[in-house]
Amino acid sequence: MSADLAWLLTRTTSSFLVKRKGNTSIQLTRDPASLNNIHSFKNSSVNNKTVSVASAGAAGVTVTYKKGPATKPAASTVTKKLVFGGRRAAAKGVAKITKGYRGDLSSVALARVSRILDTQVQGKKVHTKKARGKKAIIA
Numbered sequence: 001m002s003a004d005l006a007w008l009l010t011r012t013t014s015s016f017l018v019k020r021k022g023n024t025s026i027q028l029t030r031d032p033a034s035l036n037n038i039h040s041f042k043n044s045s046v047n048n049k050t051v052s053v054a055s056a057g058a059a060g061v062t063v064t065y066k067k068g069p070a071t072k073p074a075a076s077t078v079t080k081k082l083v084f085g086g087r088r089a090a091a092k093g094v095a096k097i098t099k100g101y102r103g104d105l106s107s108v109a110l111a112r113v114s115r116i117l118d119t120q121v122q123g124k125k126v127h128t129k130k131a132r133g134k135k136a137i138i139a
Contacts, residue, residue, distance in 0.1 A: 061082075
């Protein structure tokens with residue numbers, strides 16, 4: 001089955017579709033392959049060329065993309081790459097993967113990487129001030 005036909009059959013009943021009450025002009029999705037979170041064929045996992053970025057534990061991100069046509073078994077078409085290092089190294093690695101594959105998603109993927117790395121940063125320790133002078137004698 002072609003990707004276009006699969007999209008036409010599942011676009012109104014997708015489990016990832018976020019339905020809101022009222023007249024909303026934009027449809028949103030929870031699809032992990034949609035970096036924009038917009039419900040469209042271009043950004044859906046049904047598309048033959050998708051890119052998704054997820055957290056890879058404590059320090060790093062996983063970039064997942066499809067490498068072949070949908071006629072192959074699903075496990076053989078998906079490629080996962082782990083990108084570790086600092087913020088610049090991770091951004092450079094993700095940009096390298098997305099530029100040649102889907103250039104239109106490069107800036108969105110970099111924004112997602114930045115948000116993921118922000119959540120992985122450990123907070124600074126709060127130091128308590130030492131009591132000095134008369135306060136040190138009382139305590």
